[in-house]
Amino acid sequence: MKRTLEWQIATVSRIKPETAEVRTLTLALPDWTAHRPGQHYDVRLTADDGYAAQRSYSVASEPERTGEIDITVERVPNGEVSPFLLDTVVVGDRFEVRGPIGGYFVWDESVGGPILLVAGGSGVVPLMAMLRHRAATRVKTPARLLYSARTYEQIIYGPELDMLASQDGFKVSYTLTRQQPPGWKGYGRRIDDAMLAEVRKPLGLEVVAYVCGPTALVEVAADGLERIGLSADRIRTERFGPSGT
Amino acid sequence: MSELMDELVLDGNAAAGALAEIYGDDMTTVLAECASCGQVDPIGGLVAFVHAPGIVLRCTACATVVIRIVQTPKRTLVDVQGKRIPAPPTTT
Amino acid sequence: MPEKFVTRGFVGRREPAGTQTKRIPPGQHLVKDFPVLSAGPTPRTDLAKWTFRIEGLVKEPVSWGWNEFQKLPAQDFVKDISCVTKWTKLDTRWRGVSVDILLEQVELDRRAAFVTAFSDGGYTTNIPLPELVNGQAFVAYGYDGKPLAPEHGGPARLVVPHLYFWKSAKWVRGLRLMDRDVAGFWESLGYNNHGDPWKEERYTGD
Numbered sequence: 001m002k003r004t005l006e007w008q009i010a011t012v013s014r015i016k017p018e019t020a021e022v023r024t025l026t027l028a029l030p031d032w033t034a035h036r037p038g039q040h041y042d043v044r045l046t047a048d049d050g051y052a053a054q055r056s057y058s059v060a061s062e063p064e065r066t067g068e069i070d071i072t073v074e075r076v077p078n079g080e081v082s083p084f085l086l087d088t089v090v091v092g093d094r095f096e097v098r099g100p101i102g103g104y105f106v107w108d109e110s111v112g113g114p115i116l117l118v119a120g121g122s123g124v125v126p127l128m129a130m131l132r133h134r135a136a137t138r139v140k141t142p143a144r145l146l147y148s149a150r151t152y153e154q155i156i157y158g159p160e161l162d163m164l165a166s167q168d169g170f171k172v173s174y175t176l177t178r179q180q181p182p183g184w185k186g187y188g189r190r191i192d193d194a195m196l197a198e199v200r201k202p203l204g205l206e207v208v209a210y211v212c213g214p215t216a217l218v219e220v221a222a223d224g225l226e227r228i229g230l231s232a233d234r235i236r237t238e239r240f241g242p243s244g245t
Numbered sequence: 246m247s248e249l250m251d252e253l254v255l256d257g258n259a260a261a262g263a264l265a266e267i268y269g270d271d272m273t274t275v276l277a278e279c280a281s282c283g284q285v286d287p288i289g290g291l292v293a294f295v296h297a298p299g300i301v302l303r304c305t306a307c308a309t310v311v312i313r314i315v316q317t318p319k320r321t322l323v324d325v326q327g328k329r330i331p332a333p334p335t336t337t
Numbered sequence: 338m339p340e341k342f343v344t345r346g347f348v349g350r351r352e353p354a355g356t357q358t359k360r361i362p363p364g365q366h367l368v369k370d371f372p373v374l375s376a377g378p379t380p381r382t383d384l385a386k387w388t389f390r391i392e393g394l395v396k397e398p399v400s401w402g403w404n405e406f407q408k409l410p411a412q413d414f415v416k417d418i419s420c421v422t423k424w425t426k427l428d429t430r431w432r433g434v435s436v437d438i439l440l441e442q443v444e445l446d447r448r449a450a451f452v453t454a455f456s457d458g459g460y461t462t463n464i465p466l467p468e469l470v471n472g473q474a475f476v477a478y479g480y481d482g483k484p485l486a487p488e489h490g491g492p493a494r495l496v497v498p499h500l501y502f503w504k505s506a507k508w509v510r511g512l513r514l515m516d517r518d519v520a521g522f523w524e525s526l527g528y529n530n531h532g533d534p535w536k537e538e539r540y541t542g543d
Contacts, residue, residue: 005265009342042262045347051366051423052341053349056259078370080350088346095344102261104273104289215254237290239256254378297376298421298503298523308378310459315527317540322527 006031007044010097012089013068018156021075022122023086024060026068027097034063037129038106038210038238041071041099045081055081058125058212058238059100062132072156074122105238107210108133113141114203118191118221120148120213123240124156127212135164143170146199148191148217150178173199191217193224205229212238257291260300263314264288267323267333277311278328279304288312288330357427360417362534365425372424373488376522380457380487380508387492389476390511391439393453394446400511403492406478409434414475416498418505419534431496432479436469439476439512449514453521454495457508462521463530464497464504466514473499476509501532501539 014026039059046052061070073085089095107115107130117127124147134141149155155174165172175187175195187195200207209230211221218237225235257273264272273289284306291302291311299315304327311327323333351366361367384403392398401409413432419425452469455461468474474497478485485491490507497504503523524530529538537543 005262005269007342040258040261045344045349046341047348048343050341051349051351053347056262078350084344084347093345094342095347096342098262101265101271102258102273102289103271104261104287105258237256238258239254292378294376296372296374298374298528299376299526301376303377308458310377313526315523317527319540320527324526 005098005101007096007098009094012091012093015089015091018072019154021086021154022072022156024070024072025085025089026061026070028068029097032067032069033100034066035059035069035100035129036103036106036108037062037133038126039100039102039129040126041069041097042101043071043081043085044096044098045084046096053080056101058129060125060128060132062129062136064133064136072122072125072128074156105210105212105236107208109137109139109141111208113143114207115141115143116200116203116207116209116225117143117145118148118196118209118211118213118225119145120191120217120221121150121154121240122156123211123213123217123238125212126238127210128157128160130210131161131164131170134170135167140169142203144199144203145170145172146175146191146195147172148175148177148213150176152176152179152181152184171202191221191224193227196221196224197228200225200228200230207234209235210238211235213240215239255293255295257287257289257293257302259293259295260302260312260314261289263300263316263321264312264323267314267321268331269334272330275330277302277330279307279309279311280326280328281309282307285329360427361425362419363537364539365419365423365534368424368426371426371429371489372420372422374420374422375488375507376460377458382457382492382508384492388510389439389493391443391514392511393514394449394516395514396444396446399442406434406476406493410438411479412475414477414496414498416496418496418498418502421501421503421528421532421534421539425534430481431475431477433475433477433493433496435472436474436476436495436512437472440470445514446516448516451515451518453513453515453519454504454506454509455511455513456506457510460506460508460522461519462495462504462506463519463524464500465518465531468500469497469512473497499533501529501534503528504532 008031010027013028016024044054057071060072076082180188294301302312313324315322387403390400478493495506495509
């Protein structure tokens with residue numbers, strides 16, 4: 001179905017801190033459309049003299065929640081849009097958005113599985129939409145998430161991921177690349193082929209992989225997945241980074 | 246400093262909004278063939294340079310330009326150099 | 338176009354112009370950092386293989402290797418620069434060779450009227466010859482007392498400070514003299530052929 005992509009005015013209805021530098025904004029949308037997990041919205045902020053800045057944010061919520069979406073925003077040092085969304089925005093504020101956008105980095109039942117998700121930092125956001133959708137629809141697609149963060153405190157959605165991992169068919173593995181808490185049982189190094197192979201193993205080789213994070217991590221993980229036997233057409237990537245001008 | 250540049254490289258997903266505006270439909274799953282080396286990638290998987298006067302999508306294998314997009318206050322212009330990609334609808 | 342929807346409290350990351358308003362072209366805002374813009378991957382050119390060439394409508398093309406280029410008379414330049422993406426940076430400090438010095442080394446064909454600057458990676462931009470001479474343009478290899486960094490166009494970039502900065506081709510490898518004007522990378526897709534920031538010549542038709 002074709003639908004013209006129009007700007008609409010979102011209202012911030014809830015704000016939830018995730019980590020010290022990350023928070024989730026719930027946006028009420030007058031013209032809500034169900035998204036496919038992994039899709040994003042463009043956000044446009046306009047100053048009173050007409051100066052505008054535009055960025056893309058992945059939807060973090062599942063499409064089963066109607067009328068609103070969550071976006072999770074991480075502070076980009078010296079950024080222009082993220083500090084505004086983190087420090088200035090309060091509940092009731094309004095700004096322009098358009099979406100949902102993108103059909104490449106998406107997962108739903110039509111794609112199938114098993115699914116292997118690899119996240120670096122805030123790259124977990126679109127993958128979270130997939131996991132929430134999987135949980136909400138109670139599909140049994142086996143799923144694994146390998147999530148690389150610098151420190152334990154920088155893990156986004158930690159409690160919810162652990163809760164989801166207590167249910168059937170989903171497991172999460174963390175790797176903390178900079179600092180590990182005492183008694184840490186997860187990985188403590190950058191993602192490498194051995195780690196990918198271990199996480200992939202219970203899923204078999206016919207997996208669909210989604211990798212999202214900073215460019216360097218995406219390249220290491222995507223190349224590594226090919227080296228451990230996945231075919232390139234079953235690996236989808238999305239690079240996260242400061243965008244716009 | 247090269248890490249800084251790496252951070253500036255995104256993928257074709259970042260151009261999804263601009264392309265949807267031009268084509269009236271999602272383009273990220275459409276396959277594009279590099280006119281130079283023949284590499285085939287979905288548009289969403291192309292390498293994207295968005296920190297420029299326009300958006301430049303390049304081949305993942307040889308970095309040849311596949312699509313260029315310029316958004317001016319009045320119109321959006323697109324130049325398709327890769328093969329297999331539908332011609333953009335003519336705007337009035 | 339629908340009316341703009343103003344976002345409460347959003348000003349953007351812009352420096353107040355302060356007392357410098359007369360130096361900031363219309364529609365521009367001041368920045369203190371040096372934004373990195375790029376339409377392609379940053380080339381890593383081996384200086385042993387780097388050359389700078391003047392070709393086209395000249396009697397004999399000329400080409401300098403890196404070491405030869407360093408021996409050409411260099412100057413320091415302090416210039417204000419404006420990018421079409423609306424930032425202006427004041428008092429940028431460069432070291433390089435004036436285009437006047439480079440053109441002294443060739444005999445120009447009298448038909449030569451336009452220049453295409455060409456770069457590693459395939460980028461091009463077009464500038465009328467009269468706008469590159471008489472101290473208006475230089476090829477820079479130093480910035481702020483250091484070698485010009487690759488993300489800012491090093492080892493060498495063209496700098497034409499009186500035009501929008503996309504004309505100041507990064508990673509420049511030569512100038513081609515021509516009798517006709519050939520639109521460059523951005524000029525061929527909606528950007529203004531000339532690009533004077535003080536006239537706000539951003540897009541075709543401005």
